Amino acid sequence: MKVLQVIEQAFRATGEEQDDTILWLSRSMQAAGADFRILLSGNAVSYALVQKGAPALGFGAWRQDHPANVGADVGELLASGVRIDVVTEDLAERGLDKKQCRDGIQRIARGELAELYNSVDQVWQW
Amino acid sequence: MSKPKTLTFAFMDPPFESARTTTFFRLLDATLDAGANINVFAYEGAVALSFVHQKAHGNTVHGRDVEQEGHPLSREWIAALQHKATQIGATFNWINCGLCADERGINEVIDGCGRGSPADLWKFAASADNTLVIGTR
Numbered sequence: 001m002k003v004l005q006v007i008e009q010a011f012r013a014t015g016e017e018q019d020d021t022i023l024w025l026s027r028s029m030q031a032a033g034a035d036f037r038i039l040l041s042g043n044a045v046s047y048a049l050v051q052k053g054a055p056a057l058g059f060g061a062w063r064q065d066h067p068a069n070v071g072a073d074v075g076e077l078l079a080s081g082v083r084i085d086v087v088t089e090d091l092a093e094r095g096l097d098k099k100q101c102r103d104g105i106q107r108i109a110r111g112e113l114a115e116l117y118n119s120v121d122q123v124w125q126w
Numbered sequence: 127m128s129k130p131k132t133l134t135f136a137f138m139d140p141p142f143e144s145a146r147t148t149t150f151f152r153l154l155d156a157t158l159d160a161g162a163n164i165n166v167f168a169y170e171g172a173v174a175l176s177f178v179h180q181k182a183h184g185n186t187v188h189g190r191d192v193e194q195e196g197h198p199l200s201r202e203w204i205a206a207l208q209h210k211a212t213q214i215g216a217t218f219n220w221i222n223c224g225l226c227a228d229e230r231g232i233n234e235v236i237d238g239c240g241r242g243s244p245a246d247l248w249k250f251a252a253s254a255d256n257t258l259v260i261g262t263r
Contacts, residue, residue, distance in 0.1 A: 125259065
């Protein structure tokens, strides 16, 4: 079974959870043998560009040890062979240049999404 | 007679904060109405849905005590759906993300709800006819 993980919400709980919850879920399922690819859409297209981690949370004397690093998590997924596409129009609408996307991210036009959706067994829209 | 369908749901919202939660339960109820089997993977805040210590309260603004108010509790909704599934001969599997339960301190859940990991979501999805994920917003 092949699943398309469509990530639309960006930076959901990244401060508290030290990662993007759906990127983490994907990596965790990958360890269980899951076969999936990822589509970045909406505000999550920023994940195609982000390179650095977030600053650590701090409240009073408490400091977070390992803040979220979405760029590193995306890099790990790419390095493990997961295909990641980003919607080009969603980049443009946010003033983001497709040339700024990190190496390994594939670009896909909205007009090609139906074919992509048809190519997998299940589509999970997060 | 055709084989009953099985649907898998992944859900992220906690009780009492969003209409997505009641919509999710309506979908589960309708799934059983259709005679289909159900798998649920409760992720992040949704692990609170089955918390056994949920407690109804009275409401002085409404002028009603605990019994009169009959405040809705999601653990009771799950139990009702478990019972409905049993009555119609459908399966109703519910797994909470264990790490999500740990970090929230809500490991005590009602009977019939288990603890697992994203690997269970993948197993659920792989064995189902289709999967609906409902992420929090």
